[in-house]
Amino acid sequence: MEERKLPPVTQVGMTSLALIVAGGIYLSAHLPEHVPLGPAVALLAASALLMAGNLASLARVPGFAWRRFFEIGRWALLAYVVTAGMIEYVFLHNHLSGGPLIVLTLSLVVFAVHVPMLIAFTVARYYEPAEGAAAAE
Amino acid sequence: MSVAAQAPPASPEGPPPHGPVAIPDFEIVPRKGLIIVAVAAVAVIAAIASNKLWPLEFLHVAGGAAWTIIDLFLGLVLGPIMGSMSVPARIEFTTKLMPKMVLIMPTVVTMTLAAGWELGVQTGNLLSASPNHGWVVASFIVVGVMAVIALGLLEPANIAVLVELKKKRPNPQVIERLMKRFMYSAGILGAMQIATLVIMTKIAS
DSSP: OOOOOOOOHHHHHHHHHHHHHHHHHHHHHHTTSOOOOHHHHHHHHHHHHHHHHHHHHHHTSTTOOHHHHHHHHHHHHHHHHHHHHHHHHHHHHTTOOHHHHHHHHHHHHHHHHHHHHHHHHHHHTTSOHHHHHHHHO | OOEEEOOOOOOTTSOOOOOOEEEOOOOSSOTTHHHHHHHHHHHHHHHHHHTOHHHHHHHHHHHHHHHHHHHHHIIIIIHHHHHTSOHHHHHHHHHHHHHHHHHHHHHHHHHHHHHHHHHHHHHTTTSTTSTTHHHHHHHHHHHHHHHHHIIIIIHHHHHHHHHHHHSSSOOHHHHHHHHHHHHHHHHHHHHHHHHHHHHHHHHHO
């Protein structure tokens, strides 16, 4: 099988997810008591940067099957927004507020965007651009 | 409607190559199953809103048991069996199993984690003063590692193999590669579920 040269989207995506998860574990291990936000903010920022870098590197791939990517990505996004919404509901139900709520909500945003991106990438990487366009029609 | 895929060339020691393999028609996401998913999601929200222990415990234990057993069974029993199946049998099995996994796994995982968090709040196990706190944090770490593997490797491979099988000319090598990725990930998750069982039984006793 001839492999196209693609950036390491899956590896970077998993690192980004690992950072988000680490931040979530750090906060969860301290809540509901007071928790210093510095480490969680740093992990979130690093994760968001990796996600942005991942999107940027993918955007520079010539002839990537973007139609297929977005077709799969939007449904996956819907599913993960529902999942993230349920987790957010648990936080709100437990009267989480202030800095920890903001950090955890932003972490959920990164999670809800990056996982669909990984799913869509894994599908679209095996499409030729013309094939991806035809499949989307 | 079914399509045909060219079977991959057999290895020198392996079984003789097959001809084109018929791929049965299937839905990537079984629409009827979405009703059950919606019911499970509403049940979780209602259980959390009720602030009662039993519904939370039920959903956490039922979801967790399903999650653990599926991971263990898939990774340690079904995976090796699938690996030894003929290509046509494996493709037919894949088109029947994988669409169900697309719905089942995210549902049981969300159900278990959301109900489990609320259960931890209600029972006080999340408080750092709780004697179980260390075990709860250990469970966060195990679940966190499992989540990264499941979300970064397993779930994308699950969807991608189904989309590949939907193509007019599916590439058997792509299917093979994605199925290997799915099965290895499931095997690792199955092994990690043993740690979950140890932690959860420790917390419960």
